[in-house]
Amino acid sequence: MQFHSAKEVLDYIKKENIKMVDLRFMDLPGLSQHFTIPSDKLSEDDFTDGHSGLGFDGSSIRGWQSIHESDMLVKPDPKTAFVDPFMKEKTLVLFCNISDPASNKDYSKDPRIIAKKSEEFIKGKGIADTIYIGPEAEFFIFDDIRFDQNEHSGYYHVDSVEGRWNSGREEFPNQGYKPRYKEGYFPVPPSDKFHDMRTEMCLIMQEVGIDVEAQHHEVATGGQAEIDMRFGPLLEMADNLIKYKYIVKNVAYNHGKTVTFMPKPLFNDNGSGMHTHLSFWKNGKNLFAGKDYAGLSKTALYAIGGVLKHAKSLLALTNPTTNSYKRLVPGYEAPVYLAYSKRNRSAAIRIPTYHTSDKSRRFEFRCPDPSCNPYLAFAALTMAAYDGIVNKIDPGNPLDKNIYELDTAEFDKTPHTLEEALESLKKDHKYLLAGGVFTKDVIETWIDYKLNEECNQLKLRPHPWEFAMYYDI
DSSP, rough: OOOOOOHHHHHHHTTOOOOEEEEEEEEESSSSEEEEEEEGGGGGGOOOOOOOOTTEEGGGGGGOOGGOOOEEEEEEEEGGEEEEOSSSSSEEEEEEEEEEEETTOTTTHHHHHHHHHHHHHHHHTTSSSSEEEEEEEEEEEEEEEEEEEEOOOEEEEEEOTTTTGGGGOOOSOOOOOOTTTHHHHSOOOTTTTTTTEEEEEEEEHHHHOEEEEEEOOOOSSEEEEEEEOOOOOOOHHHHHHHOOOHHHHHHHHHTTEEOOSSOOOOOOTTOOOEEEEEEEEEETTTTTSSSSSGBBBHHHHHHHHHHHHTTTHHHHHHSSSTTTHHHSSTTTTTOEEEEESOOOTTTTEOOOOOOSSGGGEEEOOOOOOOEEEEEEEHHHHHHHHHHHHHTTOOOOOOOOOOOSSGGGGGBBBBOSSSHHHHHHHHHHHHHHHGSSSSSSHHHHHHHHHIIIIIIIIHHHHHHHHHHHHHHHH
């Protein structure tokens, strides 16, 4: 099901007797928002000016408007329409762009608009006509999650029937088959207890237009999983990742389970990343294919140079939570050194070598994690690559050894904390402002929100491990 115009959407609503229309958009930190209207209240004009009533309070959305300028409008994108697989009544979902009714212009803090602008900017510069993105989002399926923080206590507790920590629990009966810590990659059932659930997720993804390539258990115990989507154009893939997370969470919920995309929910086991593949194309030709290192072109190597140069600031958007940096530590298959290599998964950028055709040439940025806002993350990655291309930034020599076994003092490293990444973003964001893709207001709002609402809030609260270290001091 693919629509190209408002009329096609409205005709489908009538033909299929759609009862409700769900209008969705995303706040700045990266949570999906929605409101729902009867299908007969949607008109063709709503797709162009939104003045028929598709308004909402922008001051209640994180990172957006002040109370004195709160009125905002949604403009549905007909190409995003799909029937919601979970709603009781037949409901058509439309992803929306946000506009300011005072000017009727695109809202600069709308993440989807930022992603759209990044595509249009690259096309307008004649660099490429298509930016292909391939995200690999990992997640955990848990049975139970409890957490609380108040003036006198703070804790979290997660549990999974698959967790290795439950090997000795009375389960009447405990049948074992719980993946070992850091050894959960590709086990067959019964160790892999969520195969059928992931298959259900895949089938529903296909129903809503996502091209699924594979599903499997990931490295960590306790239900870590991955479902791979086929790569696609930037904005489309950001939309698909939103649908991906929505489907994964709801299928798990309907099975009495819960899913998290937190990068590091478990201590002493692998975290969840979102390795992101990138390539630029023009006139059906892959601009990253060539005869240089690992079958890449000079253009691709310059793009790598741009990503490595801006990586520390880039991570403020691709790894945007305090929890993100608990994943980016040595020993857990996560990249901590800013280097590139073919095949080597210990580098921040890897050039896959599964296939040798020109169409398959790309690079994989291994730092991002699934807590990011995909619209912002993909747009920022694209702008870093663009900066490398236009300024011919040399990525230096590749590293084809296990970086963890080398003298690491000579290598630049990923930031240790979100605060450090935000400080890098303060100093290095000019590349994001090119073409007005990001605005200074967006960058300032992002830094301010993350510092005040996340970093500083965490600093105020005692950590359980501090009691273990210091209570008897």
